[in-house]
């Protein structure tokens with residue numbers, strides 16, 4: 261994945277100015293490329309309508325190009341950009357910067373002709389707004405740490421958007437019976453996000469498991485031994501999870517699928533609901549959604565692509581006295597968010613009518629995090645994000661046999677929950693330590709997706725208004 265750095269100017273200032281623009285731009289691209297998480301390639305100075313159209317067509321066609329960054333070093337008349345921007349199919353970041361940090365005492369008219377982004381970028385901004393084009397605007401000096409950080413986050417969001425377009429989701433079994441929020445329009449999701457969501461029979465999993473050799477299983481057990489603690493007495497149950505994991509991964513890899521779902525209501529021919537198997541697969545970047553929740557499975561895979569310390573999650577129960585939410589799932593929480601070394605335990609599951617499954621048990625890390633959920637509102641999708649502060653659990657909870665995370669939702673448990681519920685947010689989420697709300701918004705913008713954010717400044721009254729405005733817009737985008 262690469263990014264293109266395109267600099268705006270025009271022929272009016274003469275050859276010498278354009279040469280300087282070019283030299284400055286090359287230096288800037290080189291510096292930025294060394295600091296950013298993904299490469300940024302200098303692609304030239306745009307001087308004409310034809311030049312702009314040619315570059316944008318090339319960017320669209322290049323499968324490796326995840327987005328373009330533009331900067332108008334001098335004034336670059338916007339009518340020159342209209343045809344090109346009308347064709348743009350890649351995410352766009354308008355970097356409003358300036359080659360020099362300060363105004364030199366030697367400033368003269370040559371300097372004024374060269375260092376014009378203060379007004380050149382305003383012309384550039386106007387045409388973006390006039391054409392109603394989604395773009396990220398970042399202002400500040402190009403060497404500034406916060407500019408670099410935000411540009412890097414935007415890059416990660418673009419990579420997430422490009423990844424989304426190629427994502428395949430495998431569904432072992434259907435959606436949990438009667439549940440609304442985890443269901444949705446798969447064709448609509450493919451149109452919006454590019455996801456190919458397909459059904460895989462549970463029988464295929466059972467057959468693949470039966471074809472495995474003892475060597476396959478012992479190699480997987482060795483992998484578990486390196487990463488997790490467990491009791492030798494549980495080896496048989498753990499071996500069963502090892503088989504499930506190998507078989508699930510094999511079927512996913514055959515289809516090029518990087519996310520999957522299953523449901524405890526369709527375990528035909530299986531002795532255990534995949535627990536450890538799912539957790540270990542998630543730690544390798546595979547997305548997962550329980551109870552057939554293919555939207556959250558896809559979202560988990562995408563968020564993990566942007567920030568690996570992320571997991572499928574569910575709001576489970578509250579500590580209302582202390583304003584805390586306890587997040588967990590009956591099995592499937594990713595060990596990438598664990599505070600310490602996880603242990604494998606074999607404990608009964610009160611639903612699903614199968615043998616006690618082996619699962620990883622651990623506590624989540626303390627620290628700032630984000631929860632995200634994706635809803636299908638009928639003909640359109642909505643992303644809701646919320647800032648949370650994960651804390652060390654206030655209790656030991658020795659009888660709770662699942663991985664868990666405790667957090668303080670912002671602005672508070674009550675206001676956060678009121679807002680979340682008013683916006684229609686469900687119980688399944690993706691919890692991420694590495695992704696913040698700005699990056700999630702950049703990702704949503706790149707896909708043309710509605711996003712509502714709940715943070716420290718959110719009030720229930722203001723948020724209710726925001727939902728109304730947002731609905732008015734997104735019902736007829």
Ligand code: MN
Pocket residue numbers: 550551574589688
């Ligand atoms: Mn669930």
